[in-house]
Amino acid sequence: xxxxxxxxxxxxxxxxxxxxxxxxxxxxxxxxxxxxxxxxxxxxxxxxxxxxxxxxxxxxxxxxxxxxxxxxxxxxxxxxxxxxxxxxxxxxxxxxxxxxxxxxxxxxxxxxxxxxxxxxxxxxxxxxxxxxxxxxxxxxxxxxxxxxxxxxxxxxxxxxxxxxxxxxxxxxxxxxxxxxxxxxxxxxxxxxxxxxxxx
Amino acid sequence: xxxxxxxxxxxxxxxxxxxxxxxxxxxxxxxxxxxxxxxxxxxxxxxxxxxxxxxxxxxxxxxxxxxxxxxxxxxxxxxxxxxxxxxxxxxxxxxxxxxxxxxxxxxxxxxxxxxxxxxxxxxxxxxxxxxxxxxxxxxxxxxxxxxxxxxxxxxxxxxxxxxxxxxxxxxxxxxxxxxxxxxxxxxxxxxxxxxxxxxxxxxxxxxxxxxxxxxxxxxxxxxxxxxxxxxxxxxxxxxxxxxxxxxxxxxxxxxxxxxxxxxxxxxxxxxxx
Numbered sequence: 447x448x449x450x451x452x453x454x455x456x457x458x459x460x461x462x463x464x465x466x467x468x469x470x471x472x473x474x475x476x477x478x479x480x481x482x483x484x485x486x487x488x489x490x491x492x493x494x495x496x497x498x499x500x501x502x503x504x505x506x507x508x509x510x511x512x513x514x515x516x517x518x519x520x521x522x523x524x525x526x527x528x529x530x531x532x533x534x535x536x537x538x539x540x541x542x543x544x545x546x547x548x549x550x551x552x553x554x555x556x557x558x559x560x561x562x563x564x565x566x567x568x569x570x571x572x573x574x575x576x577x578x579x580x581x582x583x584x585x586x587x588x589x590x591x592x593x594x595x596x597x598x599x600x601x602x603x604x605x606x607x608x609x610x611x612x613x614x615x616x617x618x619x620x621x622x623x624x625x626x627x628x629x630x631x632x633x634x635x636x637x638x639x640x641x642x643x644x645x
Numbered sequence: 646x647x648x649x650x651x652x653x654x655x656x657x658x659x660x661x662x663x664x665x666x667x668x669x670x671x672x673x674x675x676x677x678x679x680x681x682x683x684x685x686x687x688x689x690x691x692x693x694x695x696x697x698x699x700x701x702x703x704x705x706x707x708x709x710x711x712x713x714x715x716x717x718x719x720x721x722x723x724x725x726x727x728x729x730x731x732x733x734x735x736x737x738x739x740x741x742x743x744x745x746x747x748x749x750x751x752x753x754x755x756x757x758x759x760x761x762x763x764x765x766x767x768x769x770x771x772x773x774x775x776x777x778x779x780x781x782x783x784x785x786x787x788x789x790x791x792x793x794x795x796x797x798x799x800x801x802x803x804x805x806x807x808x809x810x811x812x813x814x815x816x817x818x819x820x821x822x823x824x825x826x827x828x829x830x831x832x833x834x835x836x837x838x839x840x841x842x843x844x845x846x847x848x849x850x851x852x853x854x855x856x857x858x859x860x861x862x863x864x865x866x867x868x869x870x871x872x873x874x875x876x877x878x879x880x881x882x883x884x885x886x887x888x889x890x891x892x893x894x895x896x897x898x899x900x901x902x903x904x905x906x907x908x909x910x911x912x913x914x915x916x917x918x
Contacts, residue, residue: 520899548863570900582720586774587727594899605899611881616898617873620684624869639865 472566475573475595478602482511483561483577505546513596513603514545520605521619525626529633540637544644561591572596572605685798686872692801696868699806700861703850711850723851725769730845732761732768733837734782736824741783745791753780781882785822786815790883799872807875 489503518541519526529537566575573595581587594606594613606615622636629635686692715723735758742751757773757780764772773779789811790796797810808816820838850857864870 544863548859572899581724586771586779587724610878612874612877616877617870620873621864621866621869624684624872625866628866636865643863643865 472568472573472575474600475575475597475602476563476566478511478595479561479575479577479593480563482507482604487560509546511604513605514542516596516603516605517545517615518542521615521622523619523623525622525631525633525636533633533637537633537637537640540640540644544640547644569594574608684872684876685796687798688800692799693868695801695803696871698803699801702804707846707850708854711847711854714847715851715854723848726844726848727852728761728765728771729768730841730848731771731782732758732765733841735761735780737785737819737822738780738783740822740824741785741788742780744785744788745783750780753778754783784812784815785819786812786879787882789815796876796879799876807871809879812879 485507486504489500489507492500495503515538518538521541522529522537526534561577561579563575563577566573568574575593575595577591577593579589579591581589590610592608593604594608594615596603596605606613608614625636625639626633718726735754739751739754739758742748742754757778760773760776760778761768761771764770786809794811796812800808800810800813802808802813805816860870861867
């Protein structure tokens with residue numbers, strides 16, 4: 447029995463070595479994810495600062511890491527091209543508030559769980575970094591999280607998060623398309639709705 | 646026992662045949678559409694009504710139970726429950742691994758079940774995973790998709806939530822094919838069924854209380870959001886099985902959008918209240 451345990455621990459040590467030794471051509475992107483996750487967890491688990499301070503620091507972190515402009519246009523899809531400049535501006539502002547309200551402030555659910563980067567690959571003009579979030583108190587219950595990043599000469603931004611095969615940006619896009627389809631494709635109605643929901 | 650297998654064979658043959666027919670028909674609209682994500686939901690009107698009903702059912706019954714469960718039962722025990730539900734699903738996963746022609750995976754699922762049911766104390770722990778034996782849950786709906794059956798239109802089932810004809814047929818057949826229901830005879834299999842259905846629903850709901858609350862409160866169109874989550878989730882499970890790289894499909898969606906760099910919009914400033 448003791449021998450069996452020894453064998454197991456050797457296997458586990460080797461296994462962890464293999465994981466930590468994996469090197470990749472997208473080290474820059476992987477570091478970006480690791481740093482982002484570490485900073486996020488640091489802010490969220492900070493016991494000293496108050497709730498408001500926590501929220502604003504966290505929002506800052508997220509807003510600096512994401513290309514919100516691109517995401518905003520992407521989720522609107524065809525309707526973006528059909529909008530007037532005035533509508534575009536109104537929409538961008540509304541979507542920014544909505545985004546902060548519904549995503550940036552909600553990530554505190556993930557506090558206390560560690561993000562482990564497990565790999566990365568090229569995906570068209572983007573890079574996808576794959577990571578796991580391990581559920582608190584277990585070793586094996588994991589949530590798979592993929593980060594779609596764009597790297598413009600070293601300036602890395604998040605484009606999308608894919609949780610267990612579900613892309614948040616695609617989901618948001620389908621939601622907007624559905625709303626437009628049910629509301630005479632009227633962008634003004636969508637903007638009003640976005641404003642109502644984020645208040 | 647025998648007639649169950651006939652029912653399953655009958656159902657699957659209808660679905661496979663219909664799948665072949667519809668595949669041919671669907672070839673030509675893939676490249677003509679500019680709508681990139683085409684949502685297959687012709688029954689949207691009825692679905693929305695059933696969806697509202699399910700929300701009420703959830704609000705009044707399922708969510709309160711899940712909240713109580715999460716408040717009263719410590720995390721350690723809740724994790725044991727998740728593991729045990731996962732373990733009870735292993736035999737049916739093994740059967741579906743076989744039906745998908747994945748002999749190695751079937752071996753892994755079977756070993757997991759044997760190890761976790763014994764060493765892992767009736768499946769409450771997962772020693773198999775520490776030995777490197779990990780597997781994804783498989784149901785008959787996924788097997789049908791490997792066999793080339795199209796999912797069919799999106800459906801909201803009363804109480805059961807999002808589905809498609811393929812996944813519903815799969816769910817129905819899963820309960821007929823599951824070895825767990827064949828052993829022990831009447832009473833054992835019935836109480837196992839109740840444990841898996843009831844506890845499974847509460848376990849799932851309790852893991853998603855905040856996420857679903859947020860989604861419901863922050864959605865522009867909650868129905869469409871859930872529909873997208875469901876279809877994307879099922880699609881990614883299916884492509885795992887067929888070893889298709891989902892990134893490729895996703896990349897197409899992301900690349901297809903011609904980024905309008907000429908208009909960058911107003912500088913986005915962060916204003917806190």
